[in-house]
Amino acid sequence: xxxxxxxxxxxxxxxxxxxxxxxxxxxxxxxxxxxxxxxxxxxxxxxxxxxxxxxxxxxxxxxxxxxxxxxxxxxxxxxxxxxxxxxxxxxxxxxxxx
Numbered sequence: 087x088x089x090x091x092x093x094x095x096x097x098x099x100x101x102x103x104x105x106x107x108x109x110x111x112x113x114x115x116x117x118x119x120x121x122x123x124x125x126x127x128x129x130x131x132x133x134x135x136x137x138x139x140x141x142x143x144x145x146x147x148x149x150x151x152x153x154x155x156x157x158x159x160x161x162x163x164x165x166x167x168x169x170x171x172x173x174x175x176x177x178x179x180x181x182x183x184x
Contacts, residue, residue: 102129103143104147106139109123110140110144111148116133120136168181
């Protein structure tokens with residue numbers, strides 16, 4: 087049985103919905119922040135609409151992104167940042183930790 091298209095019946099294109107959900111899930115933005123970013127690109131959307139998109143499509147996007155990699159250990163990476171003084175010069179030291 088073929089899968090039903092989850093984007094069918096929405097007045098916005100699939101690319102706009104995916105972009106809004108990706109921005110909200112990837113970056114520390116509020117629904118209004120995503121709305122403002124879309125408005126800068128000429129797409130008028132209400133913050134409640136972005137909320138509904140995230141609730142509906144967010145879990146599906148996560149499942150598709152990490153579905154094949156469930157057996158991997160350490161899907162999250164953390165970055166450690168230190169400020170050092172070397173030869174009277176200040177610089178940053180960045181380390182990625184699995």
